[in-house]
Amino acid sequence: MSSEERGAEREVPPPHLWVRGVHKRFGGVHALDGVDFEVACGEVMALVGDNGAGKSTLMKVLAGAHLADAGEFWMDGKQITINSPHDATNLGIQIVYQDLALCENLSVSANLSLGAEPVKQGWGFLPRFLRPIDELDMERKAKSAIDSLEVRTLHSMRALVGTLSGGQRQAIAIARAVGTKSSVVMLDEPTAALGVAQTRQVLGVVKRLRETNHAVVYISHNMRDIFEISDRICVLRHGAHVGTWRTNETKPDEIVIAMTHGIDEKVN
């Protein structure tokens, strides 16, 4: 298996983003109960666990969508605070939500620039929101974002998103997250609704993110995908951290047992 070869030559680098003892309660539900988690640059960290284990909640805390009740957050050795989506964006943490939140009635390039369209020079007498959009610049940026993810099936930046396949949409949502300066990209079940070919496409994009030295957090229920794509696997259960394994040193059975029963032994 390719993951084993890769693991053999790869040392796990020092963590880029690092959290300790994160707690998050929703009323009576203890969604996160002192979770430890880390991810390094150039690494795909799979985040697995049963439904309700707290995976999405952990991601949302990291993206600033939920405020943690307690916990320490570190990035590159410095302590950080994440109190809002704005904080997370400034730190380069981007999340691709399960619902992609794309505008199907707009083109690929319009979606990628939405809310921050480049405008033409020489219209300074108008307020920015009434200056003409530099469509060509917008398309060029979209093209380079899509090309850097090597999405080969997507040719036209002017195609409406509503006409595209699920995999292509997922790729666009990822490209949008990556396009704004980002070092951590978190994907919440990106392949849950996709067929085989579409899934391959998304896995290809995730590999590209690793090659471009992003720290990738990948939530999925599909063991085959996880063992193909990830460098390490972090298991959550009932809102707590069960353990983290190097992918090439474990087996799907072991992960499934950790997900369902917890475990006694852990690595790192």
Next chain:
Amino acid sequence: MNLIHRLREMRQNRFGAFVPVLLALAAIWVYFGLAVPLYEHWTNPDSESVRFIFLSARNIYNLFMQSAVIATLAVGITIVLLLGDIDLSAAATAGVCAALLGVLVLAGVPGWVACLMVMFVGIVMGAAQGMLVAYVGIPSFVVTLAGLLGYQGLMQKILPTGNLNVGDPFVRSIARILIPDLWGLAIAGLVVVAMVAVVLRRQAQRREKNLETDSALAVFPQVALFGILVFAVVLTLNSYRSLPLMILLLVALTSLVGWVTTSTPFGRAIFAVGGNPESARRVGIDVKRIRVAAFGIVGLLAAIGGIFGASRFGSVSYTAFAGGTLLLESIGAAVIGGTSLFGGRGSVWNAILGALVIGSLGNGLDLSGASAADKLMFSGGILILAVAIDALSRAETGGTGR
């Protein structure tokens, strides 16, 4: 099934969205312009020659003038339809503004000052409803229904007699001034040359920046069709009278609103909110302010429609605006033009074509002596057809969860 699929694909591209409404317009013109006169000629042994009244330059001139007020309102309504909202109060707003205009000029306020004042009032009337929709969270259907009732009452308060003559020379001149024939042709020429220049320049820039280009085969027939239409309209109007200033103003206004909606970050935000409000919110678009602004624009265009109407009729009456069919005609025009009631798709130019469809239908039925009842039933049928096309062409590309 195949037809629906084709329809859906067609509506995906900007030019294709014009096709259904252009076909509807062509069908109506062929029916009233050719089929009806020929049928009458052949079935009536006394008639010596075919009388093409509908397609006469004089009738087409009147048709354009009749449709101008509907079109102005429809352009505004298109903006809120793009957001996925609706405005039932535009015609009543136009009525209040026209009545106010009449009262102001009667009181001696100069015509142009009065026009600016009612335009401001229109914006306030629209934006107020927008705030109720955006900040209080009342559905636009209810807010503007209340607005419709309230503004109708307000118009009756301003015009207790229900009627007022507007003799102000500035106001009257908007509908009376004709652009000299040669100037009209020069303007048409300029517009076509400008369009060709823009298309060529864009293609060159695309090639230079190594972006995908449109095939010349797709672009040039469109430009040619556009040029032929522009010249045909101006020549027809010239052969009866001349290009009226009001039509020129309407086209300029539509170009401006069209440009804002398709080419600026503000317009992009309108489409984004209509397509997926959650997506718009997440990228930091202030959805509420966009809503208020859009309703303000409808109010402005309604006021301008009111000014156009007062100018054309030389009077303001309750039935011509708030109490009449203008409301349904203008919403119908926007929808028949192909702007989706589900939000996020459409164009103000389509609203102009939709207004022509509605106007032609009314005009043609009038000429063939149909009753008001027939007119209403025909308009209803066309409206249902337009909305059915909208719903069918959306069915599978949709799923934005609205």
